[in-house]
Amino acid sequence: MTFIEGLRDRLYLSIVGLAILFLGFAWYMSQLAFGDMGKILLDVGQSGILITGIVTIVFFITASLYREREHMLHALIIRCSRGNYLLGKWLGFAALIAIFVTLNGVVLALVSIHYGKLGWPLIQSLIYIFFELNLIAAFSLLFSTVVGSQALNGLLTFGIYVSGHGLNEALRIADLKGSAWQQFSSTLMGWFLPDLERLNIRLLASYQQAVPMEELFLTLTYASTWIAVVLVITVLIFNRQAL
Numbered sequence: 001m002t003f004i005e006g007l008r009d010r011l012y013l014s015i016v017g018l019a020i021l022f023l024g025f026a027w028y029m030s031q032l033a034f035g036d037m038g039k040i041l042l043d044v045g046q047s048g049i050l051i052t053g054i055v056t057i058v059f060f061i062t063a064s065l066y067r068e069r070e071h072m073l074h075a076l077i078i079r080c081s082r083g084n085y086l087l088g089k090w091l092g093f094a095a096l097i098a099i100f101v102t103l104n105g106v107v108l109a110l111v112s113i114h115y116g117k118l119g120w121p122l123i124q125s126l127i128y129i130f131f132e133l134n135l136i137a138a139f140s141l142l143f144s145t146v147v148g149s150q151a152l153n154g155l156l157t158f159g160i161y162v163s164g165h166g167l168n169e170a171l172r173i174a175d176l177k178g179s180a181w182q183q184f185s186s187t188l189m190g191w192f193l194p195d196l197e198r199l200n201i202r203l204l205a206s207y208q209q210a211v212p213m214e215e216l217f218l219t220l221t222y223a224s225t226w227i228a229v230v231l232v233i234t235v236l237i238f239n240r241q242a243l
Contacts, residue, residue, distance in 0.1 A: 038115025042206040045108040046125055050202075053100060053133045054161055058154040061093055061140050083235045086141065090231060093137045101130045117208065124216060125205035131223040132199040136161055138230040145238045163189075164196030194226045 105126040112118045140157040147153055167190060198219050201211055211219075 038112065038117040039206045041115065042108070042112060042117055042122065043202065045111070046122075046129070046202040046205065049101060049104045049108065049126070050129050050132070052104075053097065053129065054136065054158065056097075056100060057093075057133065057137050057140055058157055060096075061137055062144065062150050062153045062157065082238050086235055086238060087231065090138060090141055093141070094134050097130060097133045097137065101126055101133070117206075119208055119210075121201075121205040121208050121210045124211050125201050127216075128199045128201055128219070131220060131227075132196055135194060135196075135199075135223055135227050135230070138227045138234070142230050142234040142237070145234055160193070161196065164194050165200070167193055167195050168197050194223075199223060 105122075109118050109122065112122065136157060139160045140153060143153045143156045147156065204211065
């Protein structure tokens with residue numbers, strides 16, 4: 001239901017259209033800017049895909065989770081277990097994210113061909129973006145089981161994105177200038193938050209620098225492990241809740 005509903009949801013389609021318009025804007029700006037126009041296009045285009053993907057999760061996925069309360073109860077009573085229901089929800093979200101990244105990635109790739117920037121580095125970056133969005137979607141699913149407000153879920157989900165990308169900088173500042181308590185709290189935060197900067201190779205892709213296959217495998221394993229852990233925690237919490 002999640003996958004089919006997502007394809008029919010006007011909000012989701014409008015966000016895909018917004019992403020395509022964003023890529024068109026990136027191409028237009030690259031024509032006006034000085035320097036390597038192909039690099040500028042890839043910089044803005046990759047960031048646009050990620051940002052609009054976050055918007056898709058915050059507005060579409062969180063709305064879908066809270067809109068389907070009655071359907072969820074029916075599904076749990078009639079057809080499946082709680083764990084299977086949550087896994088199915090996440091797989092539906094993953095399929096939607098895959099289509100989102102693929103469609104916008106194809107548009108970006110077609111524009112990049114003109115500048116000779118299409119290659120394996122760009123494909124690697126899109127794979128990383130796909131995994132990052134899936135990890136954030138898993139957190140959104142987790143938050144939907146512990147908070148009753150869609151707005152709060154959206155804020156928490158966006159907070160994961162911001163804190164995940166700022167984690168390394170926070171740890172560095174704490175090590176250089178922080179007190180013992182600040183260093184301890186920053187280290188503790190590092191254990192409970194994913195390091196999303198590990199999934200950020202957009203600058204490398206813009207310079208046509210590919211990530212070694214070993215690093216690619218380790219990073220995707222890291223992201224997959226985080227996704228699995230978050231989903232397991234979500235199922236454990238959901239199983240203990242009274243419907």
